Amino acid sequence: MDPKAFLDAHQDERMEQLFAFLRFPSVSAKSEHTKDVLACADWLCNHLNSIGIESKVMPTGGHPVVFGSRIVSPDKLTVLYYGHYDVQPQEPLELWKSGPFEPVIKDGYIMARGATDDKGQLWTHVKALEAYLSSGKELPINIKVIVEGEEESGAENLANFVKKNADLLKADIIVVSDSAQYGRNLPAVTYGLRGVTFVEVKVTGPDRDLHSGSFGGSVANPINVLAKMIGALHDANGRIAVDGFYDDVMEVSDWERGQFNKLPFDEKEYLTKTGAKKLTGEKGYSVLERIWCRPTLDVNGITGGYQGEGGKTIIPSWASCKITCRLVPHQKESDIADKLEACLKKLCPDTVHLEIIKHGGAAAVVVPTDGPWLEAAGRAIKTGFGIDPVFTKEGGSIPVVGTFKEVLGIDTLLLGWGQSDDNAHSPNERFAVDDFERGCYTALALIDELAKVKV
Ligand code: BES
Ligand code: ZN
Numbered sequence: 001m002d003p004k005a006f007l008d009a010h011q012d013e014r015m016e017q018l019f020a021f022l023r024f025p026s027v028s029a030k031s032e033h034t035k036d037v038l039a040c041a042d043w044l045c046n047h048l049n050s051i052g053i054e055s056k057v058m059p060t061g062g063h064p065v066v067f068g069s070r071i072v073s074p075d076k077l078t079v080l081y082y083g084h085y086d087v088q089p090q091e092p093l094e095l096w097k098s099g100p101f102e103p104v105i106k107d108g109y110i111m112a113r114g115a116t117d118d119k120g121q122l123w124t125h126v127k128a129l130e131a132y133l134s135s136g137k138e139l140p141i142n143i144k145v146i147v148e149g150e151e152e153s154g155a156e157n158l159a160n161f162v163k164k165n166a167d168l169l170k171a172d173i174i175v176v177s178d179s180a181q182y183g184r185n186l187p188a189v190t191y192g193l194r195g196v197t198f199v200e201v202k203v204t205g206p207d208r209d210l211h212s213g214s215f216g217g218s219v220a221n222p223i224n225v226l227a228k229m230i231g232a233l234h235d236a237n238g239r240i241a242v243d244g245f246y247d248d249v250m251e252v253s254d255w256e257r258g259q260f261n262k263l264p265f266d267e268k269e270y271l272t273k274t275g276a277k278k279l280t281g282e283k284g285y286s287v288l289e290r291i292w293c294r295p296t297l298d299v300n301g302i303t304g305g306y307q308g309e310g311g312k313t314i315i316p317s318w319a320s321c322k323i324t325c326r327l328v329p330h331q332k333e334s335d336i337a338d339k340l341e342a343c344l345k346k347l348c349p350d351t352v353h354l355e356i357i358k359h360g361g362a363a364a365v366v367v368p369t370d371g372p373w374l375e376a377a378g379r380a381i382k383t384g385f386g387i388d389p390v391f392t393k394e395g396g397s398i399p400v401v402g403t404f405k406e407v408l409g410i411d412t413l414l415l416g417w418g419q420s421d422d423n424a425h426s427p428n429e430r431f432a433v434d435d436f437e438r439g440c441y442t443a444l445a446l447i448d449e450l451a452k453v454k455v
């Protein structure tokens with residue numbers, strides 16, 4: 001059977017298999033799910049072996065990676081596919097319309113945690129490779145597959161794994177589908193991702209919670225202090241008020257501005273998509289520039305004091321928050337974390353103790369916007385989606401993409417089949433069946449197109 005005919009004939013089967021993949025609560029951030037993460041890796045590894053990709057689960061020091069390969073001939077090009085089998089935490093559970101790990105199809109969407117980020121997107125490549133291998137034809141390229149289990153919690157161990165296994169991972173090009181189309185029927189080739197840096201801040205005042213009537217007014221309240229410090233991290237123009245923060249920032253180029261201006265952008269639709277009341281951001285930049293090309297600083301969570309039922313009149317002992325900065329090319333994650341630390345130390349009064357934990361992060365990446373690999377991807381997208389792709393950047397991060405370039409010297413094709421309103425990291429994550437299907441046919445076309453590339 002021809003590979004395309006195989007895809008045509010196995011639509012239900014690949015959906016059932018994807019459901020099985022989605023049922024694993026492979027939440028990398030939470031230790032209570034460690035077993036599930038491992039079970040998911042084993043399941044994936046077995047599946048890859050069963051379709052003719054020789055695979056093993058390999059330790060990293062954290063959650064393992066699944067690595068597989070099928071080397072056809074030393075004369076052929078080698079493509080390394082990357083994806084991640086871990087998912088974000090499922091909370092808040094009460095907002096899910098169906099269980100996060102009980103996949104269902106509703107109104108044309110696959111609903112589950114990981115549907116689009118990234119199990120569903122990864123599955124398109126696995127199924128395209130299977131279609132080829134089941135056709136009786138040999139693959140026209142050598143393939144390697146690396147599927148990570150810690151992408152959603154910072155990928156701290158993968159960089160080392162890549163360094164230690166540079167030979168094993170050697171390839172001509174890398175393919176990643178873990179991003180989004182620009183919009184409905186607007187498939188995209190993404191040429192840049194932002195980086196990220198993680199910083200945790202804890203402010204401690206009294207050595208225990210105190211009666212706020214007896215002591216309030218005489219000692220610092222750590223929540224008040226932390227809130228004031230956080231408030232001082234942005235100025236009135238939405239710029240980050242950390243000394244040196246913008247020193248290395250790559251400015252938006254005229255070419256980029258021109259590209260972005262060609263993309264349709266409907267502010268009303270964007271507001272609906274986010275559910276926000278009004279848009280905001282750094283003065284002087286468009287929305288696309290703000291999310292794709294400008295660095296940010298956001299508090300992701302804040303804790304302290306009493307939030308239970310009723311009231312409790314205390315001066316809390318401590319307050320803490322988690323901050324991430326999204327980074328753009330030439331900013332270094334450690335340098336930005338150092339600058340933020342210095343700024344927080346300056347802002348913090350001497351009435352409290354300040355503790356700062358820097359958790360590392362990842363650099364921003366840009367990949368080429370032309371050349372034979374890009375052209376091959378464009379042709380595959382035209383085959384699978386019937387439309388030429390647009391060029392986009394993304395505001396999110398895929399930490400290993402920078403490592404691949406830095407350590408292995410290999411570029412990555414970032415080809416996403418998802419949508420920005422697929423609710424990645426949110427309740428009711430979804431992936432349109434139609435996008436999944438077109439992703440499978442594009443992934444199949446990509447195999448043939450990449451095989452034609454002359455390096
Ligand atoms: N799939 C995303 C990356 C992404 C997000 C691409 C938005 C395009 C648009 C990936 O799974 C992700 O969420 N990465 C994390 C990395 C972080 C934990 C280091 C992110 O960006 O928050
Ligand atoms: Zn994600």
